[in-house]
Amino acid sequence: MSKPGEILLDKVTKKFGAITAVDSVDQVIEGGSYCCMIGPSGCGKSTLLRMIAGHETLSSGRILIGGNDVTTMRTGERGTALMFQDYALFPHLNLANNVGFSLKIHGVGKAERQERALEMLERVQLAQFANRMPSELSGGQRQRVALARALIMNPQVLLLDEPLSALDEFLRLKMRVELKRLQDDLGITFIHVTHTQPEAIALADKVIVMDHGIIEQAAHPRVIYDQPHSPYIARFMGGQNVVTGTVIKAGSERIVAEAADGAKFDFATKREVAVGEAIRFSVRRDKIHVVPRAEQDINAMQGEVANVEYQGTFVKVGLNTRQDDEFIIYMDDRAYFENPLNVGDSVISEWLAEDVCHLLGENNSSGD
């Protein structure tokens, strides 16, 4: 028995001519959870969302919502509501009629429609504007109207297509909190498509990271951030440096790898590796320390300071190393200013083995 609002994607595929936008995606999204889908543009996240909403037909596969197969069901009948990126309010209708539109379509009488629309507007604190037209509202207010309109039919699943991207930074953070609060209140499934990593991490119970039409990793945001599956995830989610090396000592639990410049690293692995195999791993940028001289000959890398950016709560230091990827360190601001660095300084960065994550996935794209 599946919970209301549970979404099951079974080999969902969408092809546009020769291009495969979504490639055989399998996933279960728990009912009542907040799920964020993230990825670079063209990764298929919006197409997947639109297929769940019924605005796009599947090339093959099935979609189940709350245990019902909705693959061929009409949009508007499957218990989903979609909130559009540009809100798509009806420009010729006032707020009450915008919010009550679905009710009108479903044959609800005028008086009841008005009453329920007002109730819903009350919920998003816009009841006093019920007779205004959408063009008379600010961006944030329009967004709340769109939310009210989507929720009026009590959907099992609310689908949000980049809901915050049209807002300015300040409003975005405010609405982010509102969305989370609303989801807690309603207890329905939210699927939120975004291209902003902090948004996904802050909101989601489950983050689905996509690339080229497939799901690269789907997990709790802490897992995604701390234990990325592939170099792509590590780079795309940010906060990690990707390092390449060759295995020189294999073991069942710990391995030792060597970089091109002879630096050695040891860390735990989740997979058997063979000596001589090229592997990648990630190191948390905020767990790296800068030291003038190496105190250990392992888990350290030499580099030259290329740039320094003060970020308020920390200092971002970029190093030139022998690695292809940029190597960035987030230094504690107090520690940094006690011992400031100059561009061109040669420094040693070191870290602990437990802050390293062996990247098992093959996807090595840069994520942009």
Add this chain to the structure above:
Amino acid sequence: MNKTIISWLQVLPMATILIAFVGIPLATVVSLSFWTFDGLEYYPDFTFENYTKVFSSWVTWKIFFNTIRYAVITWAIALVIGFTVSYYLVFHVRNLKIQIALFLLCTIPFWTSTVIRMISWIPFLGREGLFNNALMSAGFVDQPLEFLLFSDFAVILTYVNLFTLFMIVPIFNAMVKINPNVIEAALDAGASQIQILWNVIIPLTRTGIALGTIFVMTLVMGDFFIVRVMSGGQSTSVVSAMKNNIDQLFYPQAAAMAVLLIAVVVFMVSAILRVVDVRAELAK
């Protein structure tokens, strides 16, 4: 230079044109409608005699009724065609290039003069015309259809042929401005195609419909040539009656009729503008 003078200078060119080509002729017509004519000469006067004549003649009412009938029928057909064509172009032809090509196709008839397009219907619709010949040789009818030419049918057909584009263009223009997501939002609310048409597309194209209505109505109301040629002289419109008056040198009476026609058209247009705030919607 002070600002008032600059503003006056900016208004001047347009004002000059309007006064010279609209204001003065209109004033002439209005004042002429109060003059008297004794069969030989015109006398400046302020008499309502011309209006009394116009209003008391049942012919006037008949031709006004006839003209409005033409206008309404033409408008209704042009609206249905204009709306359907625009709807097809906007919502079914997704490829922009094909959309533009098809739109240009609609304008092809405008590459020749109105008169030629109108006259071309005659050999097509006549007793011995192409259409009748085709029908007879195909065996659908034994005798040529008489109503095809020199009839109300021919008049309205020509009007529709000539004026529908004036309906298509503003409706098309209003329709392409509809955000496709708004239609998807309606679909998401569970609306059927008919419900979307009725609740979303028609309300959002009403500016275009209003503009097209104004164009078609005024064009039909102002015509005398098409009526005369295509009805074979059997039907009269307000303007063709006016032309008869002018031919007989009854200028004041023609002027009175013209004032009446202007009043009717102004009333219709302002009624439309009352329902649809065209200016506000065009500014969007």
